[in-house]
């Protein structure tokens with residue numbers, strides 16, 4: 001390895017490390033600023049309790065087991081809802097990307113249905129699926145479904161024609177074609193879809209838990225408001241934020257390590 | 265000599281009205297090495313895509329002595345970058361084995377063998393973005409050889425390579441060809457390259473592409489791709505083909 005190359009590699013590694021450190025540091029800096037602002041009476045502690053007192057409330061909730069239960073319940077709903085929406089969404093997206101006929105039939109429907117705010121359909125979903133887990137899973141699934149379908153079909157349409165020609169020329173068809181050519185070719189767009197839809201899924205599950213639930217992080221926040229326990233509200237809000245953060249960072253890290261060819 | 269395939273009065277007109285090929289008729293013998301030269305945009309790639317079964321002619325047809333679909337018998341080396349960025353080198357080569365129904369061990373051995381031939385064994389585990397342009401092209405050649413198909417269609421496969429690698433691969437290609445005796449249709453801009461490699465050189469006219477002339481290359485096999493260039497007959501043939509090409513462009 002030449003000297004110049006070694007320097008270049010070290011520099012590139014250094015920059016990547018810096019980027020990662022910045023990503024981790026920015027929320028921490030925000031929390032420190034907040035704590036300082038409350039103590040200096042810049043922020044009103046009745047509405048914006050200091051991170052330290054929110055942390056105190058979190059510890060209490062964690063000790064009683066309530067917090068873990070709510071977190072687990074929400075995560076399960078999120079996960080099941082995501083899968084229930086993403087699997088048919090990706091399948092429809094693949095079909096749309098491959099066939100102009102499927103596109104002709106489905107794209108006006110998607111264009112009409114996609115912009116309806118999912119929260120506005122929530123009462124209807126609750127009416128149909130009741131107050132249990134299934135109404136939350138369904139509302140998450142609906143939100144995820146559209147985003148995954150749209151992103152997958154866009155991803156397939158972006159695959160360069162030469163890659164489809166190679167598959168044709170060497171007789172790669174059927175399932176092998178889907179999993180060796182279509183899915184990896186559409187993967188960048190698919191991952192973007194997964195990131196966006198997980199964010200939306202989190203919003204939807206919390207909103208659904210506001211309206212009709214006896215547990216979950218949304219319930220924790222709503223209950224905090226109803227009983228005027230502002231710290232408890234913040235515990236819920238912060239956990240939702242952390243969840244969003246962990247999911248996004250987790251997906252990006254997974255992408256970096258398992259799909260090296262994406263980081264050209 | 266046994267006949268491999270017949271191209272009978274093939275014309276191609278694209279949807280936008282471009283006529284790329286106009287009545288091309290050719291005959292390829294089994295095990296023959298044919299080269300096609302012609303000006304840029306004259307329809308060489310279009311012709312090869314039709315032979316490969318990736319495109320249908322507007323009129324005329326292609327007939328195979330072996331029968332069956334064109335796609336089952338043709339292995340194509342594409343002009344542009346065509347290996348999958350999401351597969352490692354060895355998986356890309358294994359694409360050529362698709363449908364051969366080899367057992368895993370046999371498939372692995374075959375991939376190793378092809379990678380050895382193109383000098384990329386050390387890069388079996390690399391991803392395409394870690395390779396140079398020439399190395400990617402060699403992966404795509406290995407993929408075509410791995411497929412064990414009767415006819416090898418090569419669309420300017422060495423155009424992106426430096427002169428040294430190119431001459432090295434000429435030797436390799438001929439060596440492999442001599443012991444497999446596949447039928448090869450080799451498209452190139454390089455007149456010298458066509459004379460070094462082929463038994464027959466077809467010269468095409470400018471667009472719409474037609475066959476302007478056919479030149480038989482008399483050199484015996486096996487050929488020494490370097491020594492051959494010193495042969496006075498070689499120089500004479502190159503000039504001859506060059507003249508035909510100019511004539512065809514004016515036609």
Ligand SMILES: Nc1ncnc2c1ncn2[C@@H]1O[C@H](COP(=O)(O)OP(=O)(O)OP(=O)(O)O)[C@@H](O)[C@H]1O
Pocket residue numbers: 278279280282283284302303304305306307308309310311343471
């Ligand atoms: N899908 C297509 N639709 C419309 N026109 C096309 C299409 N493909 C090729 N052409 C046109 O057909 C003509 C022949 O193209 P082709 O790619 O076969 O040329 P070529 O001889 O391979 O050129 P080069 O030596 O530069 O590779 C060109 O004018 C090109 O613009």
Ligand SMILES: [Mg+2]
Pocket residue numbers: 308309310343419
């Ligand atoms: Mg071409």
